[in-house]
Amino acid sequence: MSCNHHPAVESLLQHASGKTSGLQHLMIRLHCKVCDHCDKVVTEFESLGGETLESLSDTPLQVGAFQALMKRIQSNADVTEVDSNRSDYAHLIEKILGREGKADKLNWHWRTKRFAEIPLPTEDKGFDAKLIYFKKGMKVPRHTHRDKEYTLVLSGAFSDDSGEYKRGDYVYKTSHDEHSPVATSDCICLAVTTQPLKFTGTFGPVLNWFLN
């Protein structure tokens, strides 16, 4: 299955060359799990990494490096596996995306009858992350973004003036984009913002105070 909304090609390049971390890394990695297209693009960029590796000069190893390595392998030394240390919520988010998660059992903070969220701790300075849950038909009041908002649709779908966003879609909005998304089915998203949303409708000032 492929998606309609993708990270920019420059972000995929950054990702393939090991320059994305934290939330950005997580969002692109998860998008690629669903989007074969971007997954292939990243794989092709990685081949440049392989070629570069081949072209590097040799740095002398410590004496007996291979023997030391075999010793570690045979003693089953504890090695940090690539993903073993990642935060619990990355695992949880991956499960929701993989349709294995029991999302309704999570500790949702219901803000209205049809809208809930779970704030996520993040080490990325200047970024706020949360899981959001909108029930089918829920309309988020018209808003802009004080800075930037990245959304990864984990399940279900929502739409706004520019289109429909489904599972795996990677959506980017800036302060220039004003929209009022509507959930077209029960929808769970990972939302990362650099600043809280700014509501612009009639009740904007009240909502800004109430939700932020």
Place this chain on the structure above:
Amino acid sequence: MSNVVALKNYKASSPVLEQPSSVDNKQVQNQFWIDCLIKVAKTQDQASFQTLFAHFAPKIKTFFVKQGLSMQEAEELMQETFISVWRYADYFEANKGQVSTWIYTIARNKKLDYYRKTNRQVNTTEMVSEDIAVDAGEQFDLRMGQEVTAFLPQLPEEQLEVIQKVYFEELSHQKAADALNITLGTVKGRIRSAVNNLSKLMRGGL
């Protein structure tokens, strides 16, 4: 649009840079590494593993040193990379490509893991997109059955070269300019053109 035409003309007129023999050699070499990996996966063959190690380990150590890590850290992460090569040799999909690419991704992930554990900031490459955002996002629909097929060979060699230097060899724009004997402005221009072309290729063709 004019850029697209210019690029097509460029490709049409640019000489073939790789002789068939070198492509063949590359394939033969890769097949050799694949055979080594298969032996490691199927029979835990230490001799094959050592052959891979002798070729790749000193390069991987260089890779980590270039990331700004100390000799000691580089040696340790090289070892961890090879422990994963040993353990996951089975997961390598021979039909998917180069062994060097697979080993590169393991090393890259070890680096990211290490950076996270030691609270280091991952060094990002300067973005050339107009929006200095982390990401400007792309929106496009793919036509049915549309596949990405090797699009890097469709980039002009001079653009590909700059992308490789800046993104994968960890050179700053200035250092890439020095290495290629071109101006800083040309480096930035080529990256911008490369990103534009890649973006078009991603959407399904120039």
